[in-house]
Amino acid sequence: METVKCIKERRSVRKFDASKEISKELIDSVIDTARFAPSWKNTQVTRYTVLTGEAKDKLADCTNLWAKNGDIMRGAPMVVALSIVDKRSGYERDGSPSTPLGDGWQMFDAGIACQSFCLAAFDAGLSTVIMGLYDDNAADVIGIPEGQILTALIAVGFAAEAPEAPKRKELSDLVTYKS
Numbered sequence: 001m002e003t004v005k006c007i008k009e010r011r012s013v014r015k016f017d018a019s020k021e022i023s024k025e026l027i028d029s030v031i032d033t034a035r036f037a038p039s040w041k042n043t044q045v046t047r048y049t050v051l052t053g054e055a056k057d058k059l060a061d062c063t064n065l066w067a068k069n070g071d072i073m074r075g076a077p078m079v080v081a082l083s084i085v086d087k088r089s090g091y092e093r094d095g096s097p098s099t100p101l102g103d104g105w106q107m108f109d110a111g112i113a114c115q116s117f118c119l120a121a122f123d124a125g126l127s128t129v130i131m132g133l134y135d136d137n138a139a140d141v142i143g144i145p146e147g148q149i150l151t152a153l154i155a156v157g158f159a160a161e162a163p164e165a166p167k168r169k170e171l172s173d174l175v176t177y178k179s
């Protein structure tokens with residue numbers, strides 16, 4: 001798919017075709033693309049935990065902060081949990097922060113990886129929604145290893161809705177030119 005089309009036409013989808021499973025080959029191909037996302041000093045701190053079946057539904061049942069996200073997960077064939085290895089991106093080898101932004105860079109990397117994943121999924125015919133509203137115990141429920149931070153949950157599946165693009169701000173609201 002053409003890059004601009006992929007960026008502009010990807011939508012957050014919250015209803016999926018329950019009859020269509022995602023093969024391991026397909027999700028592997030998406031993650032294989034997402035792993036080419038840039039990262040701080042190529043630290044590649046993002047990890048992907050692929051949840052289906054009982055593991056996914058258990059997470060959905062523990063999502064009470066915003067119950068709608070639990071419903072989205074239950075209706076999706078797959079949820080991918082993105083986590084990051086803590087305190088590598090944005091840090092020196094001795095553990096000191098490389099810049100005053102401290103642990104901000106690791107979330108920056110997590111965001112790039114997340115968008116790369118969503119675009120790669122869209123290119124592969126899948127739809128996604130990033131979910132930032134989940135409960136404090138989500139990492140434990142999923143079993144995210146010690147030393148990693150859960151940064152996002154992504155419901156993945158074949159779309160059963162075609163939402164309109166939410167309105168975007170105008171370029172003039174966003175851009176400042178200086179010369």
Ligand SMILES: Cc1cc2nc3c(=O)[nH]c(=O)nc-3n(C[C@H](O)[C@H](O)[C@H](O)COP(=O)(O)O)c2cc1C
Pocket residue numbers: 010011012013014066069129130131132133134165166
């Ligand atoms: C960091 C982040 C967290 C989000 N969390 C949620 C969420 O918890 N639940 C949800 O339904 N959508 C969530 N979204 C999706 C946004 O609502 C959506 O991206 C936005 O409305 C723009 O729509 P679009 O993705 O179709 O362009 C999140 C998006 C981002 C980037």
